[in-house]
Amino acid sequence: MTETLTKNQILAALKNVKGPDLSDNIVSLGLVSEVVIHKGKVYFAISVDPARAEELEGLRQAAESVVKGLPGVVDAKVTLTADRAPGSGSPSPAASPAASAPPRPAPSAQGSPSGPGASGQSRQRQIGVPGVKNIVAVASGKGGVGKSTTAINFALALKDQGLKVGVLDADIYGPSMPRLLGLSGQPQQLAGNKLDPMRRYGLKVMSMGFLVDEDTPMIWRGPMVMSALTQMLNDVAWGELDLLVVDMPPGTGDAQLTMAQQVALAGAVIVSTPQDLALIDARKGLNMFKKVNVPVLGIVENMSTFICPHCGERSDIFGHGGAKQEAKKIGVPFLGEVPLTMAVRETSDAGEPIVASDPDSAVATAYRDIAALAWAELQSASGSTQSAPKIVMET
Secondary structure: OHHHOOHHHHHHHHOOOEOOOOOOEOOOOOOEOOOEEEOOEEEEEEEEOHHHOOOOHHHHHHHHHHHHOOOOOOEEEEEEEEOOOOOOOOOOOOOOOOOOOOOOOOOOHHHOOOOHHHOHHHHOOOEOOOOEOOEEEEEOOOOOOOHHHHHHHHHHHHHOOOOOEEEEEOOOOOOOHHHHHOOOOOOOEOHHHOEOOEEEOOEEEEEHHHOOOOOOOOOOOHHHHHHHHHHHHHOEOOOOEOEEEEEOOOOOOHHHHHHHHHEOOOEEEEEEOOOHHHHHHHHHHHHHHHHOOOOEEEEEEEEEEEEOOOOOOEEOEOEOOHHHHHHHHHOOOEEEEEEEOHHHHHHHHOOOOHHHHOOOOHHHHHHHHHHHHHHHHHHHHHOOOOOOOOOOOOO
16 A cells, blocks of 8 residues: 555665665665655755766666665655765756656756856756746745745736636645635645645645645655646646746755756746845845846836835835836846735735735735736737647657
């Protein structure tokens, strides 16, 4: 029975797999990442020396074979990750998975968006989702600016325009969508090993938070993160959607860059507070998308001003108007301001986003105005609503 399958069983089996130098097993050597089990499918990564990544493909296959042989295991997906070489000033590329593993984007050259990975040739290999017409990223240069809250209310506002909308929580390390939407439990598995997305308020939703316990830390490196994201794009029955909103991880690291390069993004929305420190990081996020030729649909100024729930007085805790000035300076659209209110915090914590729970409020109206402008920018940038390219699944 798949219900009895445990991480300890997986790790015990992997102790039979010798490490790169045959001195000890890969578990005792500390080479195995966090193990995730879902519906009999097992996911983990093995850390290897980047200089030997190619020659150690046999090790990856051996680990995968051992796990697949366990009772209750439906499938196993194992990825090799490569640490930075001693004394090296730049990240090393990760080894490619075997054909049996899910397709994974190649890492950028030296981790830089200006390298060959950011070229137009790279973008020809992008991942699209059949049936999904547009994929839009909601991103920020740093955490703590309300990106996820903005993403879910943005998605709900688009749904209110009569669009079919889905949400992919791409923040593997800190998934927020289960809490923001008040969702719990695990997605059901459908025919063809597809996962049925969770649903709330007319949205289809997928998040790593549905697959692991809320308190479980995801101790994964970039390649394993991208493998998980690819699975959530490819192996979810999204159906026909006008738009898939991707709540991106904060920052501009390898996972964010690779996602921007390899997923067929129709556009990106940048979220920032008006504070100068946040705007510096927002600028970095904006430039990342520009370098990989993803249209920036505009900037949202979140926590634009604080409105006292008792007297109604406005207080510019983080400043005011900084994002609008930045948008004008850089030459991208300014989508609008969202005030900081008690209602936004309370509805988010309660799993009842304000666009759904209080649609006539001023804040909900602000989100709908932002969504309308972003949708218009998307239509203008694409010329027309285009379907994403079909995926070619490796076998």
